[in-house]
Amino acid sequence: MAGCGILEKREAGGEWALEVVDVRKSYGERPVLRGVGFRLARGERVALVGPSGSGKTTLLNCIGGVDRPDSGHVRVLGEEITTMDADGLAAVRRTRVGTVFQFFHLLPTLTARENVEFPLRLLGMPEARRRERVDLLMGRVGVAHRSGALPSELSGGEMQRVAIARSLVHGPSLLLADEPTGNLDSANGENVLNLLEELGNETGTALVLVTHSLAATRVCHRVIHLRDGAVEREESRPGTVARGVAGVAGVAGVV
Numbered sequence: 448m449a450g451c452g453i454l455e456k457r458e459a460g461g462e463w464a465l466e467v468v469d470v471r472k473s474y475g476e477r478p479v480l481r482g483v484g485f486r487l488a489r490g491e492r493v494a495l496v497g498p499s500g501s502g503k504t505t506l507l508n509c510i511g512g513v514d515r516p517d518s519g520h521v522r523v524l525g526e527e528i529t530t531m532d533a534d535g536l537a538a539v540r541r542t543r544v545g546t547v548f549q550f551f552h553l554l555p556t557l558t559a560r561e562n563v564e565f566p567l568r569l570l571g572m573p574e575a576r577r578r579e580r581v582d583l584l585m586g587r588v589g590v591a592h593r594s595g596a597l598p599s600e601l602s603g604g605e606m607q608r609v610a611i612a613r614s615l616v617h618g619p620s621l622l623l624a625d626e627p628t629g630n631l632d633s634a635n636g637e638n639v640l641n642l643l644e645e646l647g648n649e650t651g652t653a654l655v656l657v658t659h660s661l662a663a664t665r666v667c668h669r670v671i672h673l674r675d676g677a678v679e680r681e682e683s684r685p686g687t688v689a690r691g692v693a694g695v696a697g698v699a700g701v702v
Contacts, residue, residue, distance in 0.1 A: 462489070462524050462525045463486050463487060463488060463522070464487050464488060464490075464524060464620050464621050464653035465510065465521075465522070465621055465653060465655070466486050466487075466520065466521070466522040466525075467483060467484050467485050467506070467510065467519070467520075467521055468484050468519055468520040468521075469482045469483075469484050469518070469519040469520070470482070470506065470509055470518075470519035470520070470521065471483075471516060471517050471518045472502075472505055472509060472516045472517050472676075473517055478676055479505045480502045480505055480506055480516065480676045480677075481502075481675070481677045482519070482677065483506055483673070483676070483677065484519075484678070485671055485678070487621075487653050487655065488653070489651055489653055490647065490648075490651040490652070490653060491654075491668050491669070492643075492647055492653070492654040492655075492656065492666060492667040492668050493654070493655055493656070493667055493668065493669045493670070493671060494656045494658055494663070494664040494667040494669070494670045494671065495507070495655065495656070495657045495671050495673060496657075496658060496659070496661060496664060496670060496671070496672055496673070497672055497673035497674055497679070498674065499659075500675075501674050501676065502673050502675075502676040503657045503673055504657060506673070507623055507655065507657050509521055510623060510655060511540065511546060512528050512536035512539060512540060512544075515529060516529060523539060523543050523544060523620070523621055524543060524620055526539070541566065541569055541570060541617065542570070542617065543619055543620050544619050544621050544623060545613075545614030545615055545617070545619035545621070545622045545623070545652075546614055546622070546623045546624075546625070547607070547610050547614045547622065547623070547624040547625070548610065548625055548626075549625055549626035549627065549630050550630055551603075551606040551607060551609075551610045552610070553606055553609060553610060554598075555598050555599065556597070557598075558594065558595050559590060559593050559594050559595070559596050559598070559605075559609045560581060560585065560594035560595065562598070562609055562613055563581050563584060563585060563609060563612045564616070565613065566613060567580060567581070567616060567617060570617060580616055581612075581616060584612040584616050585609075585612055587612070587646070588608040588612045588642060588646075589608060590609055590612070593605055602635075603630060603631050603632075603635060604631060604632075604634075604635035604638060604639070607627060607628075607631060607635070607639050610627075611639070611642060611643065611646070615646060615652065618650075619652060620652060620653060621652065621653050621654075621655070622647070622652050622653065622654045623654075623655050623657075624643065624654060624656045626657060626658060626659065627640075627643070627656070628640060628658070628660065628663055629658075629659070629660075636663070640663055640665070641666075643656070644666035654667070664684070665684075667684060668683065668684055669681060669682065669683050670684065
């Protein structure tokens with residue numbers, strides 16, 4: 448049955464893709480996160496929404512190891528990251544977490560293909576294996592024909608597709624997306640959302656999507672509303688289901 452995979456993982460007591468437990472963060476005397484917590488099963492997609500200043504980006508930074516919470520716990524596949532040193536956090540980001548940014552953050556002197564390949568070079572993956580994975584992802588996101596172009600030669604939609612391929616090429620278990628449609632027109636924004644949904648279903652990658660747009664939450668199973676650094680409410684989207692791992696199975700793990 449469609450969608451049963453997530454329930455089976457929970458009921459079987461399998462590892463959570465992400466656990467956020469009572470996370471608190473202040474900057475000086477200003478509290479930004481006030482005890483936020485949620486869990487995310489493998490293959491689930493959750494949206495974090497709320498007004499500016501609600502703590503969405505700070506929470507995403509704590510999840511991705513870019514910032515450290517003052518207290519609380521963040522676990523990726525059961526591994527505590529809040530106490531890791533810089534080398535440990537870098538290793539988690541290289542192997543378990545992918546990130547998509549609003550402003551793409553492509554390396555300007557590298558071609559589209561080289562940008563996608565870059566995470567695999569950091570992992571020391573052999574060239575033939577790198578080529579195989581990059582070809583697969585660039586074809587899947589529809590930019591294979593732009594592989595030799597520099598970021599300055601790409602449209603906004605093409606740059607975000609390249610960024611998505613780069614974020615998934617190393618087979619992460621968790622994908623963090625910070626306003627991935629915020630710098631795109633409505634048509635390209637819709638295309639990117641559809642791509643995130645399709646690739647999530649195909650690879651089983653969990654997604655945390657930060658967005659100001661309630662319309663963008665349609666691709667998520669749950670929506671967590673933040674206000675003043677705390678969870679105001681949470682809603683489920685039972686009509687949104689994970690379809691299981693298929694299609695891009697070769698991207699699901701790094702060997």
